[in-house]
Amino acid sequence: EDYQLGGFDSYLLKEINEQPDAVRRALLGRLDERFATAHLGGLDLDPTELRSFRRVKFLGCGSAYYAAQVGANLVEEFARIPADAEAASEFRYRNPVIETDTLYVAVSQSGETSDTLSAIRELKRKGGRVIGIVNVTGSAIARECGRGMLLHAGPEVSVASTKAVTNMGVSFAMLALALGRVRDLSVANGKRIVDALAKLPSLLMEILKLDAEIAEIAGRYADAEHMFYIGRVRAWPVAREGAQKLKEISYIHAEAYQAAELKHGPLALIDATMPSVVIVPGDDLVTKNIGTVEQIKARGGPVIVVTNTDLPENLADAVIRVPACEPELDPILLGVPLQMFAYHVARKLGRDLDKPRNLAKSVTVE
Numbered sequence: 001e002d003y004q005l006g007g008f009d010s011y012l013l014k015e016i017n018e019q020p021d022a023v024r025r026a027l028l029g030r031l032d033e034r035f036a037t038a039h040l041g042g043l044d045l046d047p048t049e050l051r052s053f054r055r056v057k058f059l060g061c062g063s064a065y066y067a068a069q070v071g072a073n074l075v076e077e078f079a080r081i082p083a084d085a086e087a088a089s090e091f092r093y094r095n096p097v098i099e100t101d102t103l104y105v106a107v108s109q110s111g112e113t114s115d116t117l118s119a120i121r122e123l124k125r126k127g128g129r130v131i132g133i134v135n136v137t138g139s140a141i142a143r144e145c146g147r148g149m150l151l152h153a154g155p156e157v158s159v160a161s162t163k164a165v166t167n168m169g170v171s172f173a174m175l176a177l178a179l180g181r182v183r184d185l186s187v188a189n190g191k192r193i194v195d196a197l198a199k200l201p202s203l204l205m206e207i208l209k210l211d212a213e214i215a216e217i218a219g220r221y222a223d224a225e226h227m228f229y230i231g232r233v234r235a236w237p238v239a240r241e242g243a244q245k246l247k248e249i250s251y252i253h254a255e256a257y258q259a260a261e262l263k264h265g266p267l268a269l270i271d272a273t274m275p276s277v278v279i280v281p282g283d284d285l286v287t288k289n290i291g292t293v294e295q296i297k298a299r300g301g302p303v304i305v306v307t308n309t310d311l312p313e314n315l316a317d318a319v320i321r322v323p324a325c326e327p328e329l330d331p332i333l334l335g336v337p338l339q340m341f342a343y344h345v346a347r348k349l350g351r352d353l354d355k356p357r358n359l360a361k362s363v364t365v366e
């Protein structure tokens with residue numbers, strides 16, 4: 001086991017650190033600089049078919065569902081067609097309207113999640129067109145979908161998913177790019193995204209260097225009983241996934257909220273004992289997000305900001321700053337320091353980092 005862990009204290013930490021390589025593998029042979037698009041042969045969709053979809057719906061469970069929300073945002077941004085994400089576990093129990101001009105995208109690390117598999121079967125029975133985005137070749141979901149994309153994250157052992165989630169974001173960006181480039185996404189914009197995707201592995205390496213800084217901040221907040229994770233638009237699924245990571249491995253109650261929703265109720269919970277992790281991408285909503293931090297501070301709440309831009313001095317109690325990329329890809333990079341934060345909190349609390357209580361790596365039962 002020591003050998004397999006390669007000096008890391010857990011698979012969780014090992015897998016967090018494998019992310020630059022995992023992303024490199026996901027990108028390998030798929031980016032096309034000349035035509036400013038992504039080649040995704042496994043989709044088995046020609047450009048006419050790719051153009052024929054009027055909507056995209058992502059389905060997944062847990063972290064795959066939160067990641068899928070990033071995918072839906074990317075499709076709307078790059079391809080300008082309506083897209084959303086739904087928990088596959090809900091989808092299977094309602095009587096969903098299946099549209100034949102919708103591209104359904106089933107997302108799963110293990111490829112064995114029962115709720116996702118059942119959603120796919122329901123879709124197929126009703127004539128829905130579905131592709132799978134999975135990490136495990138030959139898994140039940142890969143076989144049921146028959147076409148799609150492999151995440152190429154490599155084996156993921158820790159129950160808390162990290163590198164697979166990051167590779168989901170990267171895969172969605174390539175899917176959205178391919179969908180966009182058969183529609184109105186310009187060559188220049190396509191090129192901008194291709195270049196930005198190619199830079200992700202080296203930016204991830206920069207983020208991993210923040211380990212000691214993040215450990216120090218995590219140490220300051222590890223005794224909290226509850227935490228808020230706040231994000232807006234692109235950062236909202238990042239907040240959801242950040243809260244999920246903290247809950248899973250530290251057992252601290254963490255709740256994700258959309259920034260603008262705070263004033264509609266949860267602001268009442270803010271006091272000195274309720275730290276908030278606020279995700280502040282350097283995009284066109286930065287001023288709004290600074291306002292959110294100020295609102296929380298004004299009510300005595302401690303704030304940890306995770307950002308990729310310059311912010312006013314003394315805005316927050318702690319700032320984790322990662323390198324900037326193109327704004328559409330911010331959710332991919334901003335998620336990683338939150339994994340590292342959750343890891344350090346859990347480690348400080350002496351939790352089982354790879355096998356959190358009550359959880360299984362792959363949920364193959366209803």
Ligand code: AGP
Binds near residue numbers: 110111116160
């Ligand atoms: C991730 O940290 C969780 N352990 C969990 O939410 C997981 O993402 C979910 O069960 C879906 O698993 P899958 O990606 O293998 O389908």
